[in-house]
Amino acid sequence: MQVYLVNMDRSKERLEIMSQRLAALGINFERIPAVDGSKLADTEKKQITAPNWRYPYVLTPGEVGCFLSHKKCWQKLIDSNDDWALVLEDDSFFHQKAKEYFESTHWIPSEVQLIQFSYAIDTTYSDKTITLPNDSHLVRVKYSSPCGAYAYMISREAALKALSMSNKIEGPIDNFMFGLFFEFPKVISTWRLQECVVKVIDDVETTITGRGRTNKTNSFNKINPLRLIEKAKIQIGRLKTKRIEQYWCKNE
Numbered sequence: 001m002q003v004y005l006v007n008m009d010r011s012k013e014r015l016e017i018m019s020q021r022l023a024a025l026g027i028n029f030e031r032i033p034a035v036d037g038s039k040l041a042d043t044e045k046k047q048i049t050a051p052n053w054r055y056p057y058v059l060t061p062g063e064v065g066c067f068l069s070h071k072k073c074w075q076k077l078i079d080s081n082d083d084w085a086l087v088l089e090d091d092s093f094f095h096q097k098a099k100e101y102f103e104s105t106h107w108i109p110s111e112v113q114l115i116q117f118s119y120a121i122d123t124t125y126s127d128k129t130i131t132l133p134n135d136s137h138l139v140r141v142k143y144s145s146p147c148g149a150y151a152y153m154i155s156r157e158a159a160l161k162a163l164s165m166s167n168k169i170e171g172p173i174d175n176f177m178f179g180l181f182f183e184f185p186k187v188i189s190t191w192r193l194q195e196c197v198v199k200v201i202d203d204v205e206t207t208i209t210g211r212g213r214t215n216k217t218n219s220f221n222k223i224n225p226l227r228l229i230e231k232a233k234i235q236i237g238r239l240k241t242k243r244i245e246q247y248w249c250k251n252e
Contacts, residue, residue, distance in 0.1 A: 001105050001153075002085040003029040004073040006066075008036065013092040021092070025099040029088070032072055044068060047169045052213040053170030054181040056221030071166060074159035084108070085159070086224060089150040089229040091200050091215045096195040099132060105153070107132055113158040115191050116178060117151035117198040119248065120144070124192060139244050141190040143237040146178035151198040153208030158188045181230050194250050 007015045007021075015031065035044075040059050050059045070087065073146075077085040084105045101107065108115070109130050115138070128146050154162070166176060176182050177192050179208035184247055223225065 002077055002080055002082045003027055003088070003102070004030045004032045004076060004085055004164040004204045005088050005090060006032050006034050006069045006073065007090045008034045011090060017155040018088070018092070021094055025094060025096070025102060025104050027099070030076070030077065033070070035065040035068040036061070037061030040064060041148050047167065049168045049170050050207070052170055053221045053223050053224035053227040054179070056176055056219075056227070057222075059169065059172065063172045064169060066149075067166075067169050067176065070177075071163065071171045074154065074163050077154065077156060077159045078163070083156050084153055086153050087149070087151070089200075092151050093199045093201040095197040095211055097249045101193075101197060101249050107134075108153070109138065112138065112189075112191050113155040113175075115153040115193070116141070116147075117153070117193060117196070118147075118148040119199045120147035120246055122147065124194075124244040124246055125238050126244045127241045129194075129242075129244075130191075136249075138191045139194050139220065141178070141185075141192055143180065143234045144178075145180070146174040148200055149177055150200045152177075159187055180234050181227065184236060192246065196246050197249050199248070203212075229252045 003022075005015075005018055007018070009057075011034075021209070040061065048059055048064060051057055055120070073085060073087045086102055098117075112130075122145045124139060124141060125143045127142045128140040130138045130140075132138060162184060165187070170176065171179060171182065176184055178185055
């Protein structure tokens with residue numbers, strides 16, 4: 001399995017910290033130079049279609065650069081001989097048990113194509129649970145808020161689909177992959193570990209400028225009928241699913 005770490009060229013301190021954390025797990029990785037959103041080519045800028053009804057905000061340069069960086073990882077996987085890749089951003093903290101999941105793909109059930117290792121504060125709504133050999137659980141995510149693309153495993157099939165569906169950048173990478181209004185999560189189901197082993201932790205100041213939403217909102221898109229209909233479907237769907245509370249992996 002490929003392990004990719006997305007890291008800005010100027011983020012040397014973050015790279016050093018992540019190298020130490022992954023080395024402690026015995027995990028080798030390939031650094032993927034992140035796309036600098038402040039230096040986007042005209043062809044890259046033309047891909048941006050936000051704001052829209054799916055994401056009614058103006059994308060910041062940092063968000064665009066982050067999206068394109070993840071696309072580089074998907075392409076790397078497709079160009080490799082592997083069937084899976086672990087994609088990490090450089091602000092992750094790992095439980096020691098993460099090694100069980102990161103060192104191989106043998107534990108992944110055949111129906112699973114995408115595993116989000118995020119530790120979600122918001123409630124996860126799920127319609128299916130798989131008990132793993134180590135007695136932890138994978139839950140299939142339905143009608144849940146996206147909670148980060150900082151750590152996930154993606155299959156070759158899912159990466160191919162992600163690339164084919166991301167010719168236009170309609171929102172941040174988190175929303176595209178896991179968001180309630182986007183098409184990719186409807187094609188490739190997201191699974192999360194109920195017993196989490198990865199957290200995002202900003203112990204080093206970010207060098208990705210302009211990342212995060214401001215007040216640059218397109219109000220019309222927020223009340224677009226398509227968005228309102230989708231919101232209604234989400235509320236109804238949540239009534240048919242189970243509320244799952246994630247928790248941090250217990251120390252052994």
